[in-house]
Amino acid sequence: MCVNAVGLPVFNHVLTPRSKGLWLCTERLHSCTDAFYDVTIAYANRDQSTFDENSTFHPAAPTLGGMLTSQQCIC
Secondary structure, rough: EEEEOOOOOOOOOOOOOHHHHHHHHHHHHHOOOOOOOOOOOOOOOOOOOOOOOOEEOOOOOHHHHHHHHOOOOOO
16 A cells, blocks of 8 residues: 555545535535535455354445445444
């Protein structure tokens, strides 16, 4: 993994925040919206359900299609 000038890792699969687009959306929607919510979902690279050393169950990461159509539990 690459490291930037201040010693933080550079991630390959992370979207860079688009602050100008967010600003524009909030400017246009602030008069008709009570709140904005950011939902960030992160899963380990896990293709199948597993148990860890403490017998904690870790379900397989759902597919994006399954999450959007509610076919897979995202609990």
